[in-house]
Amino acid sequence: MPRYDAKRIEAHWQQYWETNQTFRTEDTVPTGDAAKKPKLYVLDMFPYPSGSGLHVGHPEGYTATDIVCRYARMKGKNVLHPMGWDAFGLPAEEHAVKTGTHPRETTEQNIATFKRQLKMLGFSYDWTRELATTDPDYYRWTQWIFLQIFDTWYDADFVWTGPDGVERKGKGRPIAELPIPEEILASGRASALRADSGDTTEENTHGGLTPNRSPEVMEAIRRYQDKHRLAYVSDAPVNWCPALGTVLANEEIIDGKSERGGHPVVRMPLKQWMLRITAYADRLASELDELDWSDSIKFMQRNWIGRSTGAEVDFRTESASGRASALRENAPDEKLNAGNAHGGLTPNRSPFPKEPNANTIRVYTTRPDTLFGVTYMVLAPEHPLVATITTDDQRAAVHEYIRKSSLKSDLDRTDLAKEKTGVFTGGYAINPVNDERVPVWIADYVLISYGTGAIMAVPAHDERDYEFAKAFGIAITQVVAKSPKEPTRQGNIFGMPEGLPFTEDGVAVNSGKYDGLTTADFKSQITNDLTAAGLGKVAVNYRLRDWLFSRQRYWGEPFPIWHELDSEGQPTGLMRADSVESLPVLHPHMDDFKPTGTPEPMLAKATPEWLFKTDTDGVKLKRETNSMPQWAGSCWYYLRFCDNKNSDKFIDPAKERYWLPVDLYIGGAEHAVLHLLYARFWHKVLFDRGHVSRPEPFQKLVNQGMILGDTDYSVSPEVFDRHRAVIEGMGIIPLVLKTDDAEIVALRNPSDDPDAYRPLTEDQVTKEKGKAHLKGTDIELTGRTDKMSKSRKNVVNPDHVVKDYGADALRLYEMFMGPLEQVKPWQMNGVEGVYRFLGRVWRLMIDDRAESVILSSAVVDTAPPQDQLRILHKTIKAVTDDIDRLAFNTAISRMMEFTNFMSGQETRSKSVLEQFILLLCPFAPHIAEELWHALGHSNTLTYEPWPSYDPALLVEDTVEVPVQINGKVRAKIIVPANSDAASLEAAARADETVQKNLEGKLVVKVVAVPGRLLNFVVK
RNA sequence: GGCCAGGUGGCGAAAUAGGCAGACGCACGGGACUUAAAAUCCCGGGCCCCUAAAGGGGCGUACGGGUUCGAUUCCCGUCCUGGCUACCA
Secondary structure: OOOOOHHHHHHHHHHHHHHHOOOOOOOOOOOHHHHHOOEEEEEEOOOOOOOOOOOOOHHHHHHHHHHHHHHHHHOOOEEEOOOEEOOOOHHHHHHHHHHOOOHHHHHHHHHHHHHHHHHHOOOOOOHHHOEEOOOHHHHHHHHHHHHHHHOEEEEEEEEEEOOOOOEEEEEEEEHHHOEEEHHHHHHOHHHHHHOOOOOOOOOEEEOOOOOOOOHHHHHHHHHHHHHHEOEEEEOOEEEEEOOOOEEEOHHHEEOOEEOOOOOEOEEEEOOEEEEOHHHHHHHHHHOOOOOEOOHHHHHHHHHHHOOEEEEEEEEEEHHHHHHOHHHOOOOHHHOOOOOOOOOOOOOOOOOOOOOOOOOEEEEEEOOHHHHHHOOEEEEOOOOOOHHHHOOHHHHHHHHHHHHHHHHOOHHHHHHHHHOOOOEEEEEEEEOOOOOOEEEEEEOOOOOOOOOOOEEEEOHHHOHHHHHHHHHHOOOEOOOEEOOOOOOOOOOOEOOOOOOOOOOOOOEEOOOHHHOOOEHHHHHHHHHHHHHHOOOEEEEEEOOOOOEEOOEOOOOOOEOOEEEEEOOOOOEEEEEEEOOHHHOOOOOOOOOOOOOOOOOOOHHHHOOHHHHEEEOOOOOEEEEOOOEOOOHHHHOOHHHHHHHOOOOOOOOOHHHHHHHOOEOEEEEEHHHOOHHHHHHHHHHHHHHHOOOOOOOOOEOEEEEEOOEEOOOEEEEOHHHHHHHHHHHHHOOOEEEEEEOOOOEEEEEEOOOOOOOOOOEOOHHHEEEEOOEEEEOOOOOEEEEEOOEOOOOOOOOOOHHHHHHHHOHHHHHHHHHHOOOOOOOEEOOHHHHHHHHHHHHHHHHHHEOOOOOOOOEOOOEEOOOOOHHHHHHHHHHHHHHHHHHHOOOHHHHHHHHHHHHHHHHOOOOEEHHHHHHHHHHHOOOOHHHHHHHHHHOOOOOOOOOOOOOOOOHHHHOOOEEEEEEEEOOEEEEEEEEEOOOOHHHHHHHHHHOHHHHHHHOOOOEEEEEEEOOOEEEEEEO
């Protein structure tokens, strides 16, 4: 009976941990002696509780963090290790549309399944801290944080020192502290509509809504403030997905289709909430430096932010210089090269205008040093100047092009990317550096949303411009050469000049007085000259766009915002926030969950009681009916875990100071950019507003590698048809699967569960010379490993694994497969292997022929022999070091070696075994507890001290040293471990084989590495 | 197209600072135990060649070069696989 019985053991100890609340973390910040314990906050990326339950990818990261936590507790740390649910999201709502089941009900069922499965695996979570983003008590505070963001504007020039003692420039400040420009205070509503981008050059008055202002001014101030909040409403074109009934963020669209479901997406202008994450772009990029994240993730985040430095430059349009020059601030006689053959910009008294003057094209470029190579310009089709610059001759063509490109989905734009398209507007602009006429085109390779929506095109030094110029026969002028000596291509060159486009740095040519300057010098000098002339300035741009923060679905957080209505019931554009006390804003009751079929949000179908109210001042209000995206809840859950029952605050500041930052955060690389960027952004806003004490939430981040399905053997449909009889005769089941590009027939073994994955086993396949055949046939098979997915029918369900082998075996296998961060294929045989290891550990100490769990007679309570002691201490050192560097696979190998050695021992020291069980505990806690108990202990070993090793026991007396002749191993000698180079050489020369090899040769050199190797270099 | 990660036995992998390539496990082969099987235990093993055997030799970490007494590890080039990103001026 007492064979290793995982099922019995695991059920028993899980019950024990639950009853004794073994893993509960004190809810108060420790004081006195307890405060001396180091804290450790270890976090898993919480899962979306899908209807299909856990798959074996989930427990990979969860096991890793569990090992770290159990180890840390034994090392005497105060550990916080919580789990929760990222539970808002589309699938539950889609299910509701089909069945009428309320999403909350579906969500709760799914959570119950996930929780059962996680508990089944014996993870040491403090379940008293469980939370779901869908709990009203949780999203109450999500809404509260939104209101903080809504109440904040970003003061980019504000210099301050945070609670972390670091001086920064730029701070999110209360909206009430936003300086209001004089013109707003003076002229009220009319000018407020014009004011746009925080023009604070004029002297302004601090804030706000002093009571003795006129209603008109008050309204102007409010509108001005609304434009500067970090959460604001925008009317820009967005990605509307009819199939999903919601808009999507750019990040949620892959190749022009929705990331989820692959539905088509169209662009249309809609009023949407945006979060001004771009304000924090610089800090999000630069403050990555301090974090213990992999370089590749930091790199991806920096790429996503995409900061670039360049210059903005104004080009007068020809029409402007022709008929409206008098209106310009930069008078025409100050044009830049003004008859000066060597070029040069004349300083100008007037500064570079904040907004470009009418009939001026402002461009953004990272290569102002190529200004002399501009041969055309491009406006985005949506650019406001297109209408005025287009000549009558070109108007029809331009209109047609704009119409076509507005119809293009993003997908079309991508597909057509190879072929550049565009239309000449008929208009010209004047290059400020040399007064040349430059034709102005429109083309959709220029995006309205980046930079200024207009570019100066330099085909000689930009790939895209080069492609375009080639397609339309536009002049190409080289202005940068590899070296000053290189023969340069003067003048305009048609066709395909050699060596162009040249996009690297070099030396200026054909650039007037700037000739000979290096790219870097030229850039800084021309930028200075442009600035002095009032024609340009240094500018920074980001690829990062503001975060589209609203969705049109039911199952997301409602916004705590009301819109004011006029007497006709029409929105005035003015907003009011819900009071903090009134939160949460709960979901309304719905009769059905069908999308409206239009961009009108689901919540617009709510009852009037939910939708409307009249405020105390008599103003009629309508609720915001958009909902927040799924990202919202995951932006701050790590904070709430520290204090999940607090009803006064989203987190107690003392607890925040104690637990934050998260010391180790493990999750999938698919969240490398978005979730981590969004969460860091929210954290920084909370930091600026004084709600958290540190600028970054996640100190160390590790991404586990994906687990792929087992090798799946398949044939093409044609091959299958030809051999159908043979294959089916072998009892193999053909499964037709669609891959990206073709249809294949996967060959599977039968099983009870039609969805369960039973690939061909190794002995059903013969492999020779890199080719695989179905055993006993000449049918060639293709073997490959794929992502686990429902459509591939290769998902491994942890329930099945636990049923057959137990949780400890599953945990061990997940870690034994290979390095945590690496992509690895699942092999059911491997589970079998670690299961056998657990059986060996069991038999090491338990008499498996006895009736009950009693120690084997080989276990003796006497002083341990030296060799057992020695391997124990080696194992302690190896396992400890391996856990410290998250190398769990090798730690398990070392424990296997220990077990293999001990199995061969007639008598086994009880104290040695006890120490070993402590090492095993973080990996396979159930069997460890059971054996610990069998060894005579009555307590859980959760808080037993982690074993330490005696370095003296690691030192061997003698070592085997390889002897090389010319780098090839010819002999091995046994020498005292502390032998120096000379005695090593002497011992080697005394060796018979070495002598034979040295015979008749001249030793030119001897390389001796004491303790490691000896090498004779001979001729 | 760009960037990042990777390529080691039949398979998953190891080699932590340039020093014995393949630890540990799977699969496989042989043996023990058993009436038999399962389970368990023991032994074997990169590939090729010479030898009756003991033993010996050569090749080998994707491929081609380089640095070095010595390279899986460092450098240059090529190929392949996976991930991310796709006109960001």
